[in-house]
Amino acid sequence: MIEVLVLYANRDGMRFDDDYFLKKHVELAKRLLRPYGLNYMRITRGSDRMSPYHAVAHLGIDSLDSFKAAIDTIGSTLFEDIPRFTDVEPLIQVSQVVWEQRLS
Secondary structure, three states: OEEEEEEEEOOOOOOEOHHHHHHHHHHHHHHHHHHHOEEEEEEEEOOOOOOOEEEEEEEEEOOHHHHHHHHHHHHHHHHHHHHHOEOOOOEEEEEEOOOOOOOO
16 A cells, blocks of 8 residues: 655745635545545644645555556646645655554
């Protein structure tokens, strides 16, 4: 499994429409990525204006090959939607999950 982080940097004067992001873009991403092995999505928001990132999307996907296929097929649709809610270019980190433990 891989985890893809999509990080939106926090900066003075930035534009970020949280409502659009959470209600429209996240739903679009979920709908488009699900056929490519999307297992979970988590959205976190920086605790204040001093946080280095305004928002971070955490996406759990079956494999790197699945993610590459998704980007090749539907990536342009996702990236073309970004200017509708922000003027920040996201940083994308793709990581191999090497350990996980859920605590109850």
